[in-house]
Amino acid sequence: MLQQWHKMLETRDTSMLNQVLADNVVLHSPVIHRPVEGKMMVVMYLTAALNTFANENFTYDREFFTDNAAVLEFSTEIDGIYVNGIDMISFDDEGKIIDFKVMVRPLKAINLINDKMTALLEKYKAAHA
Numbered sequence: 001m002l003q004q005w006h007k008m009l010e011t012r013d014t015s016m017l018n019q020v021l022a023d024n025v026v027l028h029s030p031v032i033h034r035p036v037e038g039k040m041m042v043v044m045y046l047t048a049a050l051n052t053f054a055n056e057n058f059t060y061d062r063e064f065f066t067d068n069a070a071v072l073e074f075s076t077e078i079d080g081i082y083v084n085g086i087d088m089i090s091f092d093d094e095g096k097i098i099d100f101k102v103m104v105r106p107l108k109a110i111n112l113i114n115d116k117m118t119a120l121l122e123k124y125k126a127a128h129a
Contacts, residue, residue: 001095009054014047022096030104031114048120052113083109
């Protein structure tokens with residue numbers, strides 16, 4: 001189920017999000033106070049997140065699986081700040097992502113990610129207005 005997700009991260013090809021996400025996907029972000037619902041909105045937010053997180057330092061350090069879910073622990077460094085977190089991913093019967101929850105630590109990393117993602121989302125919204 002995660003092969004396409006890992007391939008997307010490896011290639012940095014965010015157009016693959018449309019293939020891995022279910023239409024009714026829900027994203028729970030550490031920097032947004034309510035769930036983001038629907039493929040179009042989740043693609044926009046995950047694209048901003050991947051452009052923020054998925055740099056040359058990004059690695060998944062450990063992975064835990066059940067039949068229809070996975071927890072992926074990641075680490076990276078952004079602007080000299082160490083970032084550690086987990087992606088909690090649930091899949092539907094077709095293997096598409098239906099729920100994606102991101103948790104990040106430390107607080108300094110969350111604040112940095114919030115600033116960077118806000119700037120990217122504003123650019124995206126301006127380009128599509």
